[in-house]
Amino acid sequence: MKRTLYTSEHEAFRSSFRSFLDREAAPHIDQWEAAGTPDRTFITSAAANGYLGFEFDPAVGGLGIEDFRYNAVMTEEVVASGMAGDTFTMQNDIIVPYLRELATAEQQERWLPRFTAGDLVTALGMTEPGAGSDLAAIRTSGVRDGDELVINGSKTFITSGATCDLAIVLVRTGERDGRGTTFVAVEAGTPGFDRGRPMRKIGRKAQDTAELFFQDCRVPLSNIIGDPGRGFGHAVVNLPRERLSLAVAGVASAAHALSLTLTHVKERVAFGAPLAALQSIRMNVAEMHTDIQIIQSYIDRCITELNSGTLSADDAAGAKYKATDLQWDVLDRCLQLFGGYGYMEEYPIARMWRDARIQRIYGGANEVMKDLVGRAVVA
Ligand SMILES: Cc1cc2nc3c(=O)[nH]c(=O)nc-3n(C[C@H](O)[C@H](O)[C@H](O)COP(=O)(O)OP(=O)(O)OC[C@H]3O[C@@H](n4cnc5c(N)ncnc54)[C@H](O)[C@@H]3O)c2cc1C
Known part of the structure; x- marks a missing residue:
């Protein structure tokens, strides 16, 4: 099913961001895992290319682009690159609203030029x-x-x-x-x-x-x-965006894992034929594919609503728990289809699987998200 969320501008942005990650992230991921943090030069380079704080005004180094579809494109590409990418999520998706909507002019003058230059990790x-x-x-x-x-x-x-x-x-x-x-x-x-x-x-x-x-x-x-x-009041306003960001990552991760797995089951031969020739495997893949499409459509709609200022807290909470539950279910099934290879560090599915587990806990545990949705539904 073709997604209709993005325009040609978003796709052009995707392609340049993907090249940036291929060039500046992919070769270093193992080294960053060993160091426990991405290299600071990667962050300054991302900033120099306009990938940090692009929602801020050009006067403070931003691009003045307020369109969460760009954030979503970045998240999708980060997931596909195999890096954890929390710096982008934290800086662009979570912190920006605090500094754009709540910071005073003096605070913005103090911090935003450093933020957009990659000199202010938050x-x-x-x-x-x-x-x-x-x-x-x-x-x-x-x-x-x-x-x-x-x-x-x-x-x-x-x-x-x-x-x-x-x-x-x-x-x-x-x-x-x-x-x-x-x-x-x-x-x-x-x-x-x-x-x-x-x-x-x-x-x-x-x-x-x-x-x-x-x-x-x-x-x-x-x-x-x-x-x-009014700290809680501010958090309540900003949390739907944070939760949607995690949901975007969740469904992107599920989609990428399935695409890696499809290649594998078409190539891996067992019982004299590729795994994909087994009907039970095709049914497994069909369930994952259909679930991903259904939830992707819901997430895309949430992105549109966030952009128009109409995304409700309970719809964002629903997106968060549904997409991250899907992510975990799909990643576990995909790893299974890789067999023993899926348990090996050099296979991307292994890292994706362990990186995914926290998604159902942070940003509000999924049980808490369900409670939030349930309260809204019975109200
Ligand atoms: C890698 C990582 C990064 C994080 N980054 C940040 C960050 O940048 N900033 C930040 O502030 N926090 C961060 N967190 C914290 C994260 O948001 C919390 O761990 C999360 O909100 C859950 O809180 P808790 O760990 O205290 O679990 P608890 O509140 O003790 O809950 C434990 C479990 O109980 C269940 N539970 C809790 N409440 C309910 C309920 N009402 N109904 C049903 N079941 C329930 C859930 O299964 C939950 O997972 C991060 C955590 C991790 C592990």
């Missing part, structure tokens, strides 16, 4: 050791003292946590219920702000994930992002 710190799905339970505190906010507490599992130059952190500034949380930006090097070593993960090894520690960490009130006391 992180978003919400999860804490005692508060993941239940974000209302966060305890990291931000207490006002004159014209500063004094931060105490810790965050965990933070993408780019070990390497970021700027962490946007959700802190408690009031009571648990009501207007109790605030986003604040903490720059690397601020006294009292420390990071743990990159955490050892089962997948997404080319992306660092770390704990953040705050001990009497003082930041100027001018680092507050958005309205003080």
Whole structure:
């Protein structure tokens, strides 16, 4: 089924981004996995080619392009390249709305030129050791003292946590219920702000994930992002975009895995014929193919709705759980069809499989997404 989401401009963008990844990412993925993070020169090179913060105004180094289809093209190509690609997701899909919609003119002047130049790797710190799905339970505190906010507490599992130059952190500034949380930006090097070593993960090894520690960490009130006391409100507005981004990656990963698997089952001979000659394998492939097309259509519709400002929180939550459940189901079935080869590191399906597992947990666990959809449906 032909997708109708993209225009020829998006396809031209896809082809230049694919060449960029072939040239500057593919040869280094193993090395980045060993290092636990992509090379910083890759990030500056991506920025120099216009791939970071393109939604921002040209005055601060962006391209002024607000069209999530470009973000989706990038995600699809990153998935096909075999890299984890969390830097693009974090910078372009997750952080941009915080800095574009919520940052003051002074903050934008301070940070956006560095962001678009690839000199400002950012992180978003919400999860804490005692508060993941239940974000209302966060305890990291931000207490006002004159014209500063004094931060105490810790965050965990933070993408780019070990390497970021700027962490946007959700802190408690009031009571648990009501207007109790605030986003604040903490720059690397601020006294009292420390990071743990990159955490050892089962997948997404080319992306660092770390704990953040705050001990009497003082930041100027001018680092507050958005309205003080309205942190949750801001997160609620931005989370649908984050969840859609994960959904785009989920269905792209399933589609790419199936395409690798089709090549394999057509070439691999068993019982005197290619695996694809077995009816049970064709039925398996048919189920995956049809499920991918159905969910792809839903995701494409969500992208259109995000662009027009009409994507609801529950539809985005539905997209997230459905696409990432599909991703896991398809990747596991595809790995199975590769047999023992699928378990070998040199086969892309192996890395895709282990990189995929977290998708059903982060960005809101899939059970939490279902609860969100269920509440909207019965309301
Ligand atoms: C690699 C990685 C990167 C991450 N990046 C970031 C980041 O950049 N920034 C950030 O802030 N966080 C990040 N996270 C954290 C992630 O968002 C949380 O792990 C996730 O929200 C789940 O929280 P938790 O781990 O505390 O699990 P818990 O909240 O303890 O939940 C455990 C499990 O319980 C079940 N569960 C929870 N609530 C419900 C419910 N209401 N109904 C039914 N079942 C439920 C789910 O199965 C869930 O997986 C990252 C995590 C990982 C592993």
